[in-house]
Structure formats: structure tokens, C-alpha cells
Amino acid sequence: MSLFYHIGKYFLLLNRVFSIPEKHNVYYKETLKEIQKQGINSMGIVAIISVFMGAVITIQTAYNTENPLLPTYLIGLGARDAILLEFSSTIVALILAGKIGSNIASEIGTMRVTEQIDALEIMGVNSASYLILPKVVGSVIFAPFLTLLSMIVGISGGWVAGTAAGVVTTENYIYGIQYAFNPYYITYSLIKITVFVFLITTISSYHGYNTSGGSLEVGKASTKAVVHSSIFILLFNLILTQLLLS
């Protein structure tokens, strides 16, 4: 019953979030701030993780295809498909759940326990929309760029690691990443990250917005935001893969 209670409450919150903004220019400025805070500030962590992820995938693929009958360009092809199909969307989303999910939940949760949200409500501001909508829009707009960055950096990382380890030549790696390339994989990945980031921002906002108590509860809300966002990312990963690739 508790699950249905929270799902119902979540959709009621979304109903308030997606209402007509009071002042468009104020929301526009807030959205730009959120693009900076949630998106641009996440580029560093996404790049670092992607470069190592690409490197490890390439080396692992190389050791798993050590067979004279298999051409070495398969290393590039395998790394490319793994990065495009799964790592640059799902793994990046899980990283973002930790970074922006906890940030959103603790920010909104702190505003709740310090009565800042009450102050907004007293003024006649739709606090749910004012606080959450710019975060959702800003993150959803910027997330595809993070995924594209992850793809580029991940594949580049694979090339550096593969050639440095001597498991693949530059020519073979480049041939492999171009071989039988299906551009739909990128579209599929971008659709996934958009859905995942929507889930992260709304679930984290829900936990932050419904915090009550003190700093301990803010911490709990932050933890719940990360855990629940991660679970829903994995669940929707399965659903979207079935819908988009079958």
C-alpha cells in the first residue's frame, strides 16, 4: 500500500510541477542556472568515468577475443557497441543519480526543513513548479550532450588504452568502430538518457520536497533519492531496451 501511496503522491507532485509558470523569464533564468549546475558541472565526472570505462571495455574485449580466427577490429566494434548501447546512457545515468540526485534531494530537503518552501507558498508561488521544473528541464536538455561526450571520450579512451597496451592497432580500432555502424544506437542511447534523467530529477525532487524533520531526514531523503533513482533507471533500462530494440 505504501508503494501506491508514494506513486500517487509522486504523480500529484508532477501535476503541480508541470503547471503554467508564474513568470516565464524567472523560470528561464532558473533553467539556465540548472543547466550550469546539473549539466555543465557534471561534464568532468562524466568524462573521467567514460575514459576509464572505454579503456577497460577495450582491454577486456581484447582479452576475450584472443583467437587467431577473430579479426582484431572486433575489439573496436565491441567497445563501440558496448559504449553506445549501454555504458554512455545507463552507467552515466547511474553516476548522475549519485551526483545530481543527491544534490537535488538535499537542496530541496534543506529548503523544506528551513521553511524556505513555506516562505514561497506564503508569497503565492507554486513552490513545486518553481523549484522542480527548472531542474527537470535543465537536466533533460543537457543530458544528451553528456551522453554524446561520454561516447566520444569513452571510445577515445578505448583507443588510447588499446594501442598503449598493444592489443589493437590504431587502423584496426578505427576500422572496428566504423564497421557495421548503426546510427540508431545513438538515438536509442539519447532516448534512454532523457528518460533516465527525467526519472532522476523528479524522484529526487519528490524525496526532497516531502522531507520533514531536520538534517538527519535530509540525509535520509538524499540516500532514498539515489537508491530509488538507480532502481528505476535499471527497471526502465529493461523496458526501453525491449521497446526500442526488439
Place this chain on the structure above:
Amino acid sequence: MIEVKDISKSFENTKVLNEVNVLFEKGKTNLIIGQSGSGKTVLLKSIVGLHQVDKGQIIFDNIVFNELNFKDKKEMRKQIGMLFQGGALFDSSSVEENVRYPLDMFTNLSLSDKQDRVNECLKRVNLINANKFYPAEISGGMQKRVAIARAIALNPKYLFCDEPNSGLDPQTAILIDNLIKEITEEYNMTTIVNTHDMNSVMEIGDKVVFIYKGEKWWEGTKEGIFDTENNELNNFIFASTLSRKIKDLKKGG
């Protein structure tokens, strides 16, 4: 003028307010006093609509506020200013951004007009050259003054203050009290202050309402407190040795 008629409020099975009737007068500083847990914060939050009452009416100058629809209630809220216990300033905004916030949201003033109004409000609360500071960089007393400046930015008709003196030293507390009283008279607002600070009662209490166990136990003026035979009020007000001595002195001469 704000009239509270027969309001009751429960949280699950606990009755917090029981058929409270009070009239808060315009141009006066109306104080709600009571022990911690007596229901005074719930009363204040019910009046401003942060809590939905179970029954009764809250009437703001002939408008039944708690029966308005969402849209009208939202419009009405623009006439309400509130000072929260902790200030409730937006941490990520500077002092002037905090004060400008209601102007950004609800007016179409030009940037320079908004800036003029911000400076005017900050000057009114005696805060000069603090515009660029962030809430974390200023003292508790200054935060309260910024919160008052933000509350009056839209020239509200009603001002609510939830324990404005909590966490302040006595001297700063008196400054904040006097500021609230001056602003109430200057803007001819209906002000309701929720407090358990007896200095506030004596300094600014034009009208005092004593809440005890969720019910209105007593109401009157600050002068009337010394003459009341109400035991619960006497126990609350004259709990300290100092206040009892003051009462004895008053009675003596």
C-alpha cells in the same frame, strides 16, 4: 482585520486546536502567546493557510480565506508577508535578491524600479551596504531584518511573524520587536506575532491572546496581564523570579 471563527485542527488523533475564536485588529500588533506545544504555531500556520483547518472560518477583511479556491487564495497570498522563525531566506540568493524575489515574481516593474524598492525596504529595516552579502554571511538579527524587508516588499496588508526573537540576544530582540511595531503602524497592517518571549509582550503587545492546550484561554491588553486572575496565564507569564518581582512591584505601587 482578521477574524478566526471556531477553528479546529487535528493531526491524526491528536486535537491541536479546539474551536478557537479570535479577532485580530488592523493597525495593531496582535500577539499569540503560549507554552511550547500549546498550538500557537499551528494556529498561525492555519491562519496563513499552510495547514488546512478541519472546521471553522478564517476571515481576512470579509473574505473567507480558507474557503477560497486555489487561484483566489494565491492572489490573496500576495497581500501577506511572513517572517519565519529561522528567517527562511533563500541561501543561494544574496540579501538584495531575497528582497527582490517577490517583486520579480509578481510585478512588472523595471529593474531600476525594483532596485529602488529593494533599497527602500532595506533602508527601512536599517540595513545599509548589506545588499551583496549572502544569508550565511550575516548575523541572525540581520537575517531577521532581511526577512522583514522581503515581507514588506509588496506592501502587504497582513504581516505574520513566527517567533521573530528566537535565537536573538535581548537587545537585538527588542530592535526587531520595535521594527515590527513601527512597520505595522506605518503600513496600517494587521500583524500577528507568535511568541513566548515576555519582553515582546511588554514591548509591543497591543492585543495579547493566550493559547493553552489548543484553546483560547485569555485575551486582552499587555496592561491587563497584571490584573488577570487566570491561573494558567499567571503561571506562564510570571514563571520567573524576575517577572514575579515586577508583578509585585506593580501591585505595590
